[in-house]
Amino acid sequence: MPLSRIFVLSPANCAGVRGGLVRSPRARFDLAARLRTPGGAPLGEVFSFVSGLYFRGKLAYARAFARPPEGAALDGGVYVITPSAGLRTPDTHVTVEALDAFAAVDVAADNPRYRAPLERAARALDAEAGPGCEVVLLGSIATPKYVDVLVDVFGERLVFPSAFVGRGDMSRGGLLLRAVEAGEELAYAPVAGAVRRGPRPPKLTPRPPKLAPG
Numbered sequence: 001m002p003l004s005r006i007f008v009l010s011p012a013n014c015a016g017v018r019g020g021l022v023r024s025p026r027a028r029f030d031l032a033a034r035l036r037t038p039g040g041a042p043l044g045e046v047f048s049f050v051s052g053l054y055f056r057g058k059l060a061y062a063r064a065f066a067r068p069p070e071g072a073a074l075d076g077g078v079y080v081i082t083p084s085a086g087l088r089t090p091d092t093h094v095t096v097e098a099l100d101a102f103a104a105v106d107v108a109a110d111n112p113r114y115r116a117p118l119e120r121a122a123r124a125l126d127a128e129a130g131p132g133c134e135v136v137l138l139g140s141i142a143t144p145k146y147v148d149v150l151v152d153v154f155g156e157r158l159v160f161p162s163a164f165v166g167r168g169d170m171s172r173g174g175l176l177l178r179a180v181e182a183g184e185e186l187a188y189a190p191v192a193g194a195v196r197r198g199p200r201p202p203k204l205t206p207r208p209p210k211l212a213p214g
Contacts, residue, residue, distance in 0.1 A: 004069040006077035006129060007062035008087065010139025010146055012051035014103040019050045023099050035096040043080055044090025057173030058138040059090055064180045069133050079125065081146065083107050083114055086121030109148040122153040134159060141191050151192050159188035
């Protein structure tokens with residue numbers, strides 16, 4: 001087990017249906033209203049709304065198991081990929097204008113508006129974390145949009161949960177939340193050279209319903 005471990009989370013799709021909902025000037029629910037204020041709302045909360053179970057699972061898992069190097073200025077060891085602003089902590093406050101900017105940028109490895117800020121942020125993170133720190137990608141490795149950028153920076157120290165292979169987003173989110181509840185970290189494998197696609201694993205066993213208090 002490495003002495004230190006930090007996490008990089010894939011982004012939510014701000015151009016999708018729920019991204020459009022929270023960005024709409026007609027939206028009146030609390031999160032949308034806060035996004036229209038100068039103070040905005042935390043990125044982690046916003047992406048959890050936009051992406052649902054998958055991002056909630058990633059964020060809860062990363063916060064539970066991050067072990068940033070002692071003395072490093074790594075803000076808890078959890079970072080979120082954004083479409084146009086590199087890496088940001090989940091506590092970073094964003095406004096609706098920032099989300100509009102995210103929605104306008106294609107997350108693709110050959111798009112410099114996405115890739116250049118992410119590369120700069122990843123190299124700064126690598127320098128701060130040091131060579132003994134493992135970096136866990138909580139996101140798809142089946143496409144190059146995250147892998148091509150991050151492997152170039154972190155090399156063999158970039159790993160992912162091997163149980164992700166073959167699972168869809170909802171299954172991954174459920175798997176991560178179960179791991180948090182059990183207090184058991186998943187097994188990891190290096191991203192470089194990994195099998196990126198595989199057979200679909202068995203469905204997760206449904207959790208028993210929670211009993212009402214009293």
